[in-house]
Amino acid sequence: MSISPDFKRNEAVGLDLGWLNHIHVNKAAADRRAASLANRRSVKKEYQAAWLLKAISVIDLTTLAGDDTPGRVERLCRKAMRPLRADLVEALGVQDLNLTTGAVCVYHEMIQHAVPVLQGRLPIAAVSTAFPAGLSSMETKLREIELSVAAGASEIDIVITRQHVLTGNWQALYDEMLAYRKACGEAHVKAILATGDLVTLENVAKASWVCMMAGADFIKTSTGKEGVNATIPVSLVMVRAIREYYEQTGFMVGYKPAGGVSTAKSALQYLTVMKEELGNEWLEPHLFRIGASSLLTDIERQLEHYVTGNYSAAHRHAQP
Numbered sequence: 142m143s144i145s146p147d148f149k150r151n152e153a154v155g156l157d158l159g160w161l162n163h164i165h166v167n168k169a170a171a172d173r174r175a176a177s178l179a180n181r182r183s184v185k186k187e188y189q190a191a192w193l194l195k196a197i198s199v200i201d202l203t204t205l206a207g208d209d210t211p212g213r214v215e216r217l218c219r220k221a222m223r224p225l226r227a228d229l230v231e232a233l234g235v236q237d238l239n240l241t242t243g244a245v246c247v248y249h250e251m252i253q254h255a256v257p258v259l260q261g262r263l264p265i266a267a268v269s270t271a272f273p274a275g276l277s278s279m280e281t282k283l284r285e286i287e288l289s290v291a292a293g294a295s296e297i298d299i300v301i302t303r304q305h306v307l308t309g310n311w312q313a314l315y316d317e318m319l320a321y322r323k324a325c326g327e328a329h330v331k332a333i334l335a336t337g338d339l340v341t342l343e344n345v346a347k348a349s350w351v352c353m354m355a356g357a358d359f360i361k362t363s364t365g366k367e368g369v370n371a372t373i374p375v376s377l378v379m380v381r382a383i384r385e386y387y388e389q390t391g392f393m394v395g396y397k398p399a400g401g402v403s404t405a406k407s408a409l410q411y412l413t414v415m416k417e418e419l420g421n422e423w424l425e426p427h428l429f430r431i432g433a434s435s436l437l438t439d440i441e442r443q444l445e446h447y448v449t450g451n452y453s454a455a456h457r458h459a460q461p
């Protein structure tokens with residue numbers, strides 16, 4: 142991650158149940174705001190290409206499939222380092238940008254195949270802690286984090302234990318998150334809330350707060366494996382929690398919508414949410430990522446249309 146030297150990493154501030162008791166989510170208002178974002182053109186047409194390039198720079202280019210192979214991961218890494226076809230880079234006149242995605246995101250076992258291709262030029266995010274359900278022993282999950290960091294991951298995407306949220310056991314969630322944060326050491330930790338499993342937006346808000354209070358560097362919506370993954374209403378709740386946490390503590394926590402974000406249009410909506418709710422500072426890769434496996438293909442297609450006026454079939458674009 143390119144982080145400015147004075148960036149102050151979030152630290153555990155202690156579990157304050159008083160903050161949680163104040164949380165109230167107006168679901169109807171969140172839904173209305175989400176609908177207004179979906180219905181309006183989020184970015185003026187003349188700026189769309191620039192915004193799509195920005196979107197590419199914050200993608201955690203992901204492959205998290207049971208049939209992942211070393212070859213697939215190596216292709217993914219090469220794509221992450223050169224996410225746009227050379228002719229499009231030239232036509233857009235953005236050779237000097239040296240555009241890359243924000244990171245690649247893989248299973249622990251695949252880190253070893255990403256390392257030689259990326260050679261430290263891009264962060265490797267690993268999903269550790271028994272992704273996606275997280276239902277292994279704590280000892281196993283902490284060991285997995287340590288092994289992922291030792292193998293070369295500089296970002297760890299952990300999954301929380303959903304039952305702690307569903308039973309209101311905030312102390313257990315705090316303790317778990319704190320232990321993960323400690324096991325990560327210098328590696329940054331993204332807390333996956335699996336919001337599709339959490340039933341209410343109030344639970345999403347409370348889980349966001351507890352994970353931030355326990356030192357999460359990012360809060361992330363989903364594993365991509367829940368029935369419902371990233372949505373705009375959930376994002377509004379989470380980014381507002383990030384804003385309030387910043388107002389209370391001075392710590393800037395990052396946000397990562399993930400799962401089902403596959404169109405350029407939806408990426409622009411998430412960028413708009415970040416810009417309007419948190420401001421331009423939160424549009425940089427150290428504070429914003431989009432976890433996605435197929436989004437880049439659609440963005441490349443839209444940029445080709447911008448350059449040539451035509452769409453080519455999606456299969457013509459290199460799939461990671």
Ligand SMILES: O=C[C@H](O)COP(=O)(O)O
Pocket residue numbers: 203205246363364365366399400401402403432433434435436
């Ligand atoms: O963390 C990222 C997600 O697992 C990717 O989900 P996706 O395949 O729906 O883009």
